[in-house]
Amino acid sequence: MHPYRSMTCADLRKEHVGQTVRLAGWVHRIRDHGGVLFIDLRDHYGTTQVLADSDSPVFKDIEKLRSEWCIRIDGEVKARDESLVNSKLPTGEIEVYARDMEVLGASEELPLIVFGDQEYPEETRLRYRYLDLRRAVMQKNMTLRSDVVSSIRRRMWDQSFREYQTPIITASSPEGARDFLVPSRLHPGKFYALPQAPQQFKQLIMVSGFDKYFQIAPCFRDEDPRADRSPTDFYQLDMEMSFVTQEDVFAAIQPVVQGVFEEFGEGAKVDDVWPQISYADAALWYGTDKPDLRNPIRMERVSEHFAGSGFAIFAKILEQDGTEIRAIPAPGGGSRKFCDRMNAFAQKEGLPGMGYIFWRDGGEGLEAAGPLAKNIGPERTEAIRQQLGLEKGDAAFFLGGRPEEFERVAGKARTTIGDELGLTDQNRFAFAWIVDFPMYEKDEETGRVDFSHNPFSMPQGGMEALEGDPLKVLGYQYDLACNGYELISGAIRNHRPEIMFKAFKLAGYGEDEVRKRFGGMVNAFRFGAPPHGGCAAGIDRIVMLLAGEDNIREVIMFPMNQRAEDLMMGAPSEPAGEQLRELSLRVLPRE
Secondary structure (H helix, E strand, O other): OOOOOOOOOOOHHHOOOOOOOEEEEEEEEEEEEOEEEEEEEEEOOOEEEOOOOOOOOOHHHHOOOOOOOOEEEEEEEEEEEHHOOOOOOOOOOOEEEEEEEEEEEEOOOOOOOOOOOOOHHHHHHHHHHHOOOOHHHHHHHHHHHHHHHHHHHHHHHHHOOOOOOOOOOOOOOOOOOOOOOEEEEOOOOOOOEOOOOHHHHHHHHHHHOOEEEEEEEEEEEEOOOOOOEEEEEEEEEEEEOOOHHHHHHHHHHHHHHHHHHHHHHHOOOOOOOEEEEEEEHHHHHHEEEEEEEEOOOOOOOOHHOOOOOHHHHHHHHHOOOEEEEEEEEOOOOHHHHHHHHHHHHHHHOOOOOOOEEEEEEOOOEEEEEEEHHHHHHHHHHHOOOOOOHHOOOOOEEEEOOOHHHHHHHHHHHHHHHHHHOOOOOOOOEEEEEEEOOOOOOEEOOOOOOEEEOOOOEOOOOHHHHHOOOOOHOEEEEEEEEOOEEEEEEEEEEOOOOOHHHHHHHHHOHHHHHHHHHHHHHHOOOOOOOEEEEEEEEHHHHHHHHHOOOOOOHHOOOOOOEEEEEEEEOOEEEOOOOHHHHHHOOOOOOOO
């Protein structure tokens, strides 16, 4: 017999009754039923009930066991009494009568309990992550992650993509976040960088004549943490294709992502029609470029109904350039109590409030109620109702000003309204391509124009588009949104050196600087670069959505905390003096 186990703790069934088996695992919990001890023995695969009574030769040893001791058990498989069968366990029809036992690894008192659903501070969970990972939900999440990655690889291979690996140590490259720098011992004073993404390398793979590339790529970015973003590193499905249009990329990646969600979505509806929404429309309708389409609410401009109206606040706002009034329809939200609650929500978000109108039975027909309705009159309120398609018992909320100043709150309000009124379908994965991103944006304080998205994207219209106002230039850039999260970002690449130099010039980068920063790629494009494009899908976010988690750290094996610290391994740490001398470095005290 194998020195540790002949079967796993998930294998035994009624047909094994009478057999002698060897199991190994952790003591999940112990129950003492007056001279009879029951142990739930757990391994990665499942749980088996082990029992020992006073006749068992190892009864005294089993009495000494405590939770999370790692043990080996030899015993005889017995059928449980009919009344004691546990239908919730695959092994629930049997139990193992202990004949022999060996302690493989004793455990000290636990800093967190593995059994049950007790809540612990994140600091405790991350410091003792190896214990936290023993919990059933974490075992399930990490297994899901592994299975999702395996499925992605299989689906990419099925579409004739091949996996190639790109360097982990490379040159610094602006990708929208700070680099992690690595000092060079052989070249004092010079630094490598950990790649924020394999962006340049995958484009060079296309120049090299490999038609379809992918990899499950680690990416490193020194970012501020969020619930849906790691502050140090993450993994993405990275892909690139030659001789393709934007639509070709969409057609290649949709069956991969859709198939994964259908395979692991546990019966939730997975949309198979993915609409394409322009960045401008997404901002207008949803207040965000990663809309949650499970929520049917779509915001609309209603400025014309308030211009010159009796509601002085909105009327004066509209006298200023670049301002507008938007409405958030709220089907079923037509009560003063709900409207007051949403007004309080807006105040918590830093706004003076949100105007509202709700419609109720007025005896002879619909009656518009609320402060706004009284100020703008029945004709304007009726025009608003008809534009928004609202009925009795519905409401609408209003925000005004410069869109960039209120869009974020409007988007959050739309989400809150959809959730509170039960309009959002919680059992669905809804996807949308966000397209036509602006290539450039202006810093309001400095007036400087810079890239708003990926700097390597092809501008729509090519060189001609770059001759006019840069703020009107759109790029062949696209994101995939799902349930309020960005899952994919990509672009058709700028493979023409002359267009690239012009595009960077508009953002303040001269040709010499472009050659210095991106010399490898610029030089390669001189030798017959094919049109190409691709995208990258966030593995961590995909698994987070499939696992039903709200925090990305729940699906990462060993994540950092909110301050980008590894509490378990003690990183970041201070280097030894000898290490610094080898690297010709000196650490200056922070002022």
